[in-house]
Amino acid sequence: MKQSKFETLLDSLQEQGVTIDREAIAKERQSASVRTVFIKVIAVLGGIIGMAMFMGFLFVMFPRSMQSGIVIGIVSLIVSYLFNRSSDGAVKDGLAVSFYISGIITLLIGIGEMVDTRELVSIVSLIAVVLAALSIVIIRNQIIVYLAGVIACIALHTFFVDQEFFVGVNALLLVLIAGVSLLFANENKLRSQSMWWNGYFQSVLMAGFSYGLVLGIICSTQRYMNLYWTDISAVYFITTIGYSLITLGSLYYLLSKQQISSLVVRLGACVVVGVFLYMLGFSYPAFIIGFLFTLWSFNNQSKIGVSFGFGTMVWAMGMFYYDLSMSLLSKSISLMIVGVLFLGVYWLMYKKWECDEK
Amino acid sequence: MKSIFDDKIDKQDLYLLKQHSAIDQDQLQEITNKESYAGLGDWKRFIKYFILLMGSGLLISGIVFFFAYNWNDLPAFAKFAIVLLLIGVCVVVSVTNRLSSLLRKVGLLSASVLIGVLMAVFGQVYQTGANAYDLFLSWTVAITAWTLVSKSSMQWLFQIFLVNLTIYLYLDQVIVDYSFFSVMALVLVINVVLFGLPYWLSRYQNYTMAEYYKGVMALFCSAIAVFIISARIFVSYNADAGELNGQVIGILLSIVWLVGCYLISLKNKDIILFSYTGLSVATIGLMFLIRAFEIDGLAFLLYAIYVLAVTFGLIKLIMNKHKRWNHEAE
Structure with a gap:
């Protein structure tokens, strides 16, 4: 049987004198290969349906009140914590996650019943952020860490919208893009240095990544609450400078990492990305976020990331067509100019590489 | 043509190596950078396709937008x-x-x-x-x-x-105005035939169908079968003849599909088909339960216990089967 690249690497390391417990590695790889995504999906879906039924039972049997909501919520979170200590992967993924979701929802509903002010939504949102942060620290489960990350983003987003503080939504988007780019750039360092990061890196990254894409689309289109186009002109400049710094900085990092010193390649990349930002990215951030995340995902060899990045750009194009903030003619001219520029850079780079190869 | 994603070592395996070996941190980082991240060759290949795709995609979209702008004229x-x-x-x-x-x-x-x-x-x-x-x-x-x-x-x-x-x-x-069961039975037959047709043609045209095709179509056909059986569970036994027309054929075909799926999964050691059959049977069981008990507090508790027990029982079953088939394949 053909030996895998990993097995060959292990052989070569052992020859260099590195002690390796191959049996333990083989056992963990076998266990991971059986716990497929399909199994995790069944576990989580089954757990959630089961918990929804159980919540139905509780709400029918006991009248809805502040006390019952808070008590059931806290008990569910404790049960989730206890299930998460189980060594069985399916129980961890299914029951701990479903109890966690039910716990958070019922606890927030209970607190919502207790707070009787106009600031209800904002207060509950801030409590949700705190709960999410606590659960990341306390309940160590990959799916729960991912969910907590998304819950924190949704809660912050809701808080800013409820307070009509739309600058905050733009700032959140910038922080998410910068954070995800930094995580991509430092993956190797973080995962090889810390056990916590090794276990939960993907969860934290995917939470920021997925909400970054969603928020990018929300902020791009005028269909959803007109969030991006706030009255404060400073926001436009802050986000413009922010996107430029993050995108061009990422490009510089990726080119430097591959030790690409060719002036044609560097200049071509900067010009095309600069024009892309100016013509499309600033007015429609979903394009630039999709573009940026596709590049980072490829660098880190994440097929899912590349697919989602591309998918976002395609989706953004569909939304862009129907957006009424620009005329079809100006959209068409912007797209054609950037398209021709990309093709021109492709031709230049391809020629340069062909020359180098000869 | 070489794939854009070249054959790399899974990062997770390298971090497992860290946990179960005496490898030092710098060496691990160096290996991970070399073996699991995109190198210069990968980037060249990717940029070649990526820029071409971006350029042509944006240009074509621009042209489409331009024609849309002038479409009425x-x-x-x-x-x-x-x-x-x-x-x-x-x-x-x-x-x-x-x-x-x-x-x-x-x-x-x-x-x-x-x-x-x-x-x-x-x-x-x-x-x-x-x-x-x-x-x-x-x-x-x-x-x-x-x-x-x-x-x-x-x-x-x-x-x-x-x-x-x-x-x-x-x-x-x-x-x-049509007979529900007859039509659903026909839809099931059409989809099963269409599902199998490319596999039959592949014998003469020499090609292989992608795994995702099997996954999507088997799930869709199983969903139709479960839908037919569930509909029969919820339709009153006193319903008029027109409403029940074709019910026997519909249910029989659904059962034949599910049993067939199960047998093929055992024969080909196909974990996806095996899992779909398990899920289908579990869903039909839940429908029986919902039909049998009037919806109230205790019924919700019963459903919850059933769903949780069946879900985790099914997962154990699938994982054990998967492990055994993997072991046999080795």
């Missing part, structure tokens, strides 16, 4: 010419042997989609007043020959999607 001839030109380009791409197999398949799929656009433009220009089902029927028939020779899973899935949409629109717009 274009003469009928120009409208047809634009769509026909695009179809021509896609067809040429799909039959150019120099291009990669994936690109040719995408070309054929795009041409198939554009056939529908051509028919929609025809309806718009001449105001035919036809039902939506007429358009989808003509579209389905028009691309059938391409699908039969396509050797492409994407194309087959698109064709099956069109067939189902046509059936749905025909029932909704033309028949209206």
Whole structure:
């Protein structure tokens, strides 16, 4: 049987004198290969349906009140914590996650019943952020860490919208893009240095990544609450400078990492990305976020990331067509100019590489 | 053509190595950078396709937007010419042997989609007043020959999607009053036949269908089977004869499909088919339970216990089977 690249690497390391417990590695790889995504999906879906039924039972049997909501919520979170200590992967993924979701929802509903002010939504949102942060620290489960990350983003987003503080939504988007780019750039360092990061890196990254894409689309289109186009002109400049710094900085990092010193390649990349930002990215951030995340995902060899990045750009194009903030003619001219520029850079780079190869 | 994602070592394996070896941190980082991240060669390959795709995608979108801007002022001839030109380009791409197999398949799929656009433009220009089902029927028939020779899973899935949409629109717009069980039985048979057809053709045309095709179609057929059985569970036994027409055939065909799926999964050691069968049986069990007990507090508790027990029982069953089949394969 053909030996895998990993097995060959292990052989070569052992020859260099590195002690390796191959049996333990083989056992963990076998266990991971059986716990497929399909199994995790069944576990989580089954757990959630089961918990929804159980919540139905509780709400029918006991009248809805502040006390019952808070008590059931806290008990569910404790049960989730206890299930998460189980060594069985399916129980961890299914029951701990479903109890966690039910716990958070019922606890927030209970607190919502207790707070009787106009600031209800904002207060509950801030409590949700705190709960999410606590659960990341306390309940160590990959799916729960991912969910907590998304819950924190949704809660912050809701808080800013409820307070009509739309600058905050733009700032959140910038922080998410910068954070995800930094995580991509430092993956190797973080995962090889810390056990916590090794276990939960993907969860934290995917939470920021997925909400970054969603928020990018929300902020791009005028269909959803007109969030991006706030009255404060400073926001436009802050986000413009922010996107430029993050995108061009990422490009510089990726080119430097591959030790690409060719002036044609560097200049071509900067010009095309600069024009892309100016013509499309600033007015429609979903394009630039999709573009940026596709590049980072490829660098880190994440097929899912590349697919989602591309998918976002395609989706953004569909939304862009129907957006009424620009005329079809100006959209068409912007797209054609950037398209021709990309093709021109492709031709230049391809020629340069062909020359180098000869 | 080399894949954009070259064969790399999974990062997770390298971090496992860290946990179970005496390898030092710097060496691990160096190995991970070299073996699990994109190198210069990967980047060159990726940029070549990425920039080309971005450039052509944005340019084509710009052209489409431009025509959309002027669409109402274009003469009928120009409208047809634009769509026909695009179809021509896609067809040429799909039959150019120099291009990669994936690109040719995408070309054929795009041409198939554009056939529908051509028919929609025809309806718009001449105001035919036809039902939506007429358009989808003509579209389905028009691309059938391409699908039969396509050797492409994407194309087959698109064709099956069109067939189902046509059936749905025909029932909704033309028949209206129909026997539910007879129609669902027919839909199940059509989908099972369409599911198997490309596999049968592959014997003569020498190609392999993608795994995702099997996954999507087996799930869809199982969902239809479960839907038929569940519908029968909830339809009153006192319902009139017209409503129950075809119920025996529908239920029998559904059972035959589920049992067939199970037997094939055992024969081919196919964990996906095995899991779908398990899920289908579990769902039917839940439907029986919901039908048997009136919805109240205790019934909710019973459903919750059933769902949790069956879910985790099923997961154990699937994982054990998977482990055993993996072990046998080694």
